[in-house]
Amino acid sequence: MGLDFDKDKPIYQQLIDLLSGDIIRGHRKPGDKLPSVREFAIEVGVNANTVQRVYKEMEAMELTETRRGQGSFITENEDRLNLLRDSKKVDLVKSFIANVEAYGFSKDEIVELVRREIQ
Amino acid sequence: MMELNNVKKAYGSTKALTGVTLSLETGKIIGIAGENGSGKSTLLKSIAGVSPIDRGSILIDGIPVSRKHAERIAYLPDTDMFYSYFTVEQLLAYYNSQFADFNETKAKEVLEFMEVPLSSKMKNLSKGMRGRAKMAATLGRESRYYLMDEPFSGLDPMVRSDLVKGLIRFTDLERQTLVLSTHEIREVEVLLDELVLLKAGKVLAHRQLDEIRDETGMDTVEWMTKVTKAGATV
Numbered sequence: 001m002g003l004d005f006d007k008d009k010p011i012y013q014q015l016i017d018l019l020s021g022d023i024i025r026g027h028r029k030p031g032d033k034l035p036s037v038r039e040f041a042i043e044v045g046v047n048a049n050t051v052q053r054v055y056k057e058m059e060a061m062e063l064t065e066t067r068r069g070q071g072s073f074i075t076e077n078e079d080r081l082n083l084l085r086d087s088k089k090v091d092l093v094k095s096f097i098a099n100v101e102a103y104g105f106s107k108d109e110i111v112e113l114v115r116r117e118i119q
Numbered sequence: 120m121m122e123l124n125n126v127k128k129a130y131g132s133t134k135a136l137t138g139v140t141l142s143l144e145t146g147k148i149i150g151i152a153g154e155n156g157s158g159k160s161t162l163l164k165s166i167a168g169v170s171p172i173d174r175g176s177i178l179i180d181g182i183p184v185s186r187k188h189a190e191r192i193a194y195l196p197d198t199d200m201f202y203s204y205f206t207v208e209q210l211l212a213y214y215n216s217q218f219a220d221f222n223e224t225k226a227k228e229v230l231e232f233m234e235v236p237l238s239s240k241m242k243n244l245s246k247g248m249r250g251r252a253k254m255a256a257t258l259g260r261e262s263r264y265y266l267m268d269e270p271f272s273g274l275d276p277m278v279r280s281d282l283v284k285g286l287i288r289f290t291d292l293e294r295q296t297l298v299l300s301t302h303e304i305r306e307v308e309v310l311l312d313e314l315v316l317l318k319a320g321k322v323l324a325h326r327q328l329d330e331i332r333d334e335t336g337m338d339t340v341e342w343m344t345k346v347t348k349a350g351a352t353v
Contacts, residue, residue, distance in 0.1 A: 007338035010329040011309060041287055046309045047148050048292050053329075 003044050011046055015054045018044075020063065023074060024085055030076040034064065120145055121166060121264070121298075126175035128161055128320075135161035136172070137320035145263070146292045148310050151300040152343060153317030159300040160197060162317065163268045166298070167194035179264065190219070193262035195253060197269040203242035207235055207252050214256050226259025229289050233281055247278035254282055258289045265290065267299040271307065279306050286310060304339055316343055323350045 005014050022028040034040065037055060041048040055072050058064045062080050064072045075081065100110050121143040128136040136158050143149055151159050164170035166177055168189040177184040179191060205213065207230065215221045230237065233251040241249060254270060271279045287310065290297055301307055304314070308328060316324040324346050331342050 005309065007305070007308070007340075008332060008336060010332045012329060042284075045284060045287060047287065047312060049147065049312050050309075050329075 003046075012050050012053045012057065015044065015046070015050070016057055016061075019054070019058065020084060020088070023063065023081065024088055028074055030074055030078075030081060032074045033070075034072040034074065036071060120178075120180060121296075122176075122178045123166070124176045124178075126162075126165060126172050126177060128165060128170070128172045128174075134320055136165065139175070139317075139320070139322055141315060141322055141325065143296070143298065143313075143315075145296045146294075147312040148286075148290075148292070148297045148299075149313045149315060150304065150307060150311040151298065151315050151317065152302070152304055153323075154347065157317040158320040159317055160268055161320075163194070163266050163298070163300055164196075167192050167266050169194065169196075191262065192264045192266055193218075193220075193257050193260040195257040195265070195267040195270055197272060199241075199249070199253075203240070205241050206237070207239055207241065207244075208237040210241060210252065210256055211237075211259065214259060218260050220261045221259055222261050223259065225261070225289070226255050229255035229258050229285060232288065233285055247274050250274050250278060251281065251285075254285060258285065263295055265295065265297045265299075267297070269300055269302070271301055271303045276306065279303060283307055283310050304343065308339055314339065314343075316346060318347060318350050323347065 003018075005011050019028070019034075028034075034055070035043060037048055037051045040054075041051045044051075055064065055066075059066055059072065062077065063075055063084065065075055066072050097107075097110075121141075123139050123141040126136050126139040127134075139158070139162060151162060153159050161170065165172050166179070166184065168184040168186050171186075202213075211223055211226050214226070215223055227237070230252065233255060235244075235248055235251050235255065239248070241252065244252060250270065250273075254267075257265060257267065271282060274282070283306065286297065299307075311328050313325065313327050314331070315322060328339060331337065331339055335342055337345070
């Protein structure tokens with residue numbers, strides 16, 4: 001395999017986004033074991049040091065836990081996972097609004113359209 | 120760790136390295152970039168110990184580089200250094216006879232991964248297949264350091280992508296370090312921890328790739344172009 005990366009954002013950041021996305025979508029569940037650094041590096045086609053950094057940052061973000069000698073696991077802390085979902089929602093909506101405003105559409109007209117499209 | 124201190128090298132009146140000072144940590148994949156004639160090949164040859172330097176010093180794990188110590192480093196030159204009548208299998212046998220650290224099983228594993236037939240003669244292989252075979256022979260060595268001079272040069276994108284995958288799979292950064300020179304920065308970005316940019320035989324910049332993207336908001340190629348241009352006035 002191998003992934004396409006955006007060229008102006010650090011690769012480790014893009015991989016954190018990818019794994020966070022997997023968690024939000026439920027592709028990776030609370031308590032699931034992440035692949036080993038080496039396996040994941042080969043799977044996504046990046047340098048193992050980059051994956052090492054991804055795992056370290058995700059642990060610092062309390063999205064994963066390292067169990068000694070066993071590897072990294074997705075946290076089972078519901079509060080933390082809800083926070084992740086919420087912040088993703090806010091990010092998506094904010095970037096949507098920024099896009100729409102860049103075209104000069106009014107907020108009312110967009111809210112109205114979103115309501116209609118969602119039904 | 121590789122430590123270069125004020126390394127100078129000239130071929131006759133042509134200055135190739137004009138004072139390179141550089142420190143490279145172990146366990147990283149480091150790219151060496153720069154325009155043609157910036158000194159990339161000479162730098163790698165000097166570190167590999169296959170070409171003596173005029174001035175300065177190069178220490179690898181604290182020991183000065185010399186032809187005698189070339190053993191410690193698996194060096195892949197950009198030229199074809201093989202007898203063209205060798206089959207791929209004979210090439211491996213040759214490597215086995217030359218290098219104490221050669222692991223034939225690993226080399227064959229790499230060849231299999233890259234789908235290179237063992238029985239083909241080197242001269243009958245396409246350029247892409249030859250590139251894969253050369254890389255397999257080099258990765259077959261269990262060296263602490265791999266030095267590769269333009270391993271992707273002249274190869275099509277599919278071959279380059281196979282070689283990148285092979286490098287990820289068959290190097291172990293917990294005990295190995297890889298230094299490679301390349302023009303194809305865009306395609307090997309996923310591979311690199313750090314980039315050393317050379318110009319006119321000197322180090323213009325030495326940065327971590329994440330830092331470049333984080334701090335400048337530029338992609339690596341954009342950054343390189345900008346730094347090289349700015350460096351021209353110095």
